[in-house]
Amino acid sequence: MLQQTPVVRVLPVWEEWLRRWPSPAHLAAEASGEAVRHWGRLGYPRRALRLHAAAVAIVERHDGDVPGNHAELLELPGVGSYTAAAVAAFAFGRRETVVDTNIRRVHARLFSGTALPSQSLTAAEMRLAAELLPADVGLSVRWNAAVMELGAVVCTARAPKCAECPVRGACAWLAAGEPPPSYTPKGQSWHGTDRQVRGAVMAVLRLADSPVAPEMFHQPPADLGFEADGIGVPLAALHRLNSAPEQLERALTGLVSDGLAELHLGGLRLPA
DNA sequence: AATACGTGGCC
């Protein structure tokens, strides 16, 4: 849930999930669509799909217990290098080289003297992080948490609080006079994109309690906003995008091929 | 390596 998503937005959803599905086996017993539905508006709903698939894999391959080592975690759907390391370190107390966006930024400023880390995670960054990691297991866990927290709270992407930074005396970027980034990150476009349409369609499917006819997406009924099953609002939002028919079609087929939606009785619904 | 993939808060 935390992948690319701020903690404060994750917390309430995470709590509801753990109340509803206290163990991997509970989640694995559900249809994948229920995971997607209760993902709510966290974004990147394929993560919900993968989390559900991970629960299934944990039941099948690990007798329902989350594995504690990096290699086995990495085999789980939706678990990459960062998540495997973070779970092994923070949930199981292992000594792992955790490298997330916060740690990358701290290292970039302290050691490289640059405002931002490189655009992609490099082998050199991993090497540096591995070298910095304390040998003691307990210390290494605290180190990972501390560096990550420093990046999240003090050494932030925008307006870093250098005046209250505990390691400002050792910062290469500060010493260099806070040079601006050497590149401008290419922003993720949103307005008018397929992603925007996909998001709007998913908002409809999450609220629908029965398959939604394709015509509902392509031709809005005049009385939108008064739909009996409550999908009028997200449906109206979708139509407000005024996207081209082929773009809408591309979004729908994309969602189906991604496993986020399925055709049933001529309509579209979350996977049952 | 580059690209696709949601959402909402902040400045």
Place this chain on the structure above:
DNA sequence: TGGCCAAGTAT
């Protein structure tokens, strides 16, 4: 207001 950015992963 529009772009930036957030505990990344898969292809």
